[in-house]
Amino acid sequence: MLEIEELKVEVGDKEILKNVNMEIPDGETHILFGPNGSGKTSLMMTLMGFSGYKVTHGKIVFKGEDITYMPIHERARLGMGVLFQRPPTINGLKTRSMVEICGRGKAMDVETLAKQLNFSDFLDRDVNHNFSGGEIKRCELLQLTAQQPDMVLLDEPESGVDLESIALVGDTINALLHRGVKHSKGKPHKEANGTKSALVITHTGHILDYITADRGQVLYSGALCCSRNAREILKWIREYGYEECVRCSM
Template sequence: MLEVKDLHVTVEDKVILKGLNLTINAGEVHAIMGPNGAGKSTLSAVIAGKDGYEVTQGTILFEGQDVLEMEIEERARAGLLLGFQYPIEIPGVKNIYLLKAALNAQRAARGEGEIPAPEFMKLVREKSTDMKMDPSFLQRAVNEGFSGGEKKRNEILQMLILQPKLAMLDEIDSGLDIDAMKVVADGVNSLRNADRAILLVTHYQRLLNHIVPDHVHVLVDGRIVKSGGKDLALELEERGYDWVLEESVA
């Protein structure tokens, strides 16, 4: 589904990714871990198309399409969605407007008509209940005045409604207490199926107790230096990152 090859990225003349390779197949959950500054967030931001990242080398293919040639909104409509580490507040734009405009944009891209209002209402009610969000949330401006946990739940709500093929979640666990973590993890787990892939970017192992990955990758200094199964995350939790680095240098 996603194929990243030899990806080199610079941000403001600073080289962040230095030849990253990653393949994700449908049905898989991947976790990217690594110390701060390793380039974890850069990877998902580049895939989602955020400005300010210069790809100097390498390719990103999503279902055979060249992602780097696609506009930001085209990537989202194709099924690539990024849940932000720091979701921004958008005063004046109601959640309901965002959700409906986004869903209809995706449907239009598939050649489908607009979602009928009753069906849409049913969908958002159901999904917001799943995320333990009061329906009044929908009338509020996107993330405005939301707590950290509410913002993260809102990111997952958008995923549940837009049903991406590849959901990328950047530090979705940061700033969550244990209850909120549970709700977010349940939401993410409900997305798991044979046709969908999930990419988790996280600094801590604790998220992976709730969302158990199929593959764990260690990103250090712009490259994936080690990959393994879910046990690798436990090992990292116990031993830190230094040993991986030493191993890779050696």
């Protein structure tokens, strides 16, 4: 689904990503761990093609097509979608209209989609205007549910979400990925292979209680330094910190 080859990225004059290689096959969910400032969000913004992230070397291939210099909207139309951690407010644009924009003419029932995310009361409010952290996540997921991307980039989907809502967030992500996952007693298990892929940034790892991951990777100072089972990585980080991931990979 997604291949990243020897990717180097600068923001301003500073190199943020240093020779990143990554492959996410069809139907797989990968987790990206890393401390603050390691370049996780920069990688996601680069994959989506946002301005300010200058690719100086390497390439990004999505569904077999080189998208390294493709405009943002073309990547979205090709099937890439992103859940933003801190999306901007768009004054005067109602959430309902935004969801319809995401659907791009597809027949859908916005009310029903919103109801599933307990978000009906927000449809007639301006997009992200005075939304709490959890409301922003539900708004983002509602848009992605309408958009139905094949590859989902999720930037800290659990941050700012209260304990009651995090299961809802997890369920929605699983539905997006076409994965049937039951989360009981914090131990999810995969019931069926999904048809869509995901790259999930997490700082705390809490989301792993609600979604299943095929692989975990650690980004540290702009370079990937570990790739293995996501829950194992999380355990190591919790016990020994990120420095151990760097030391171990050396």
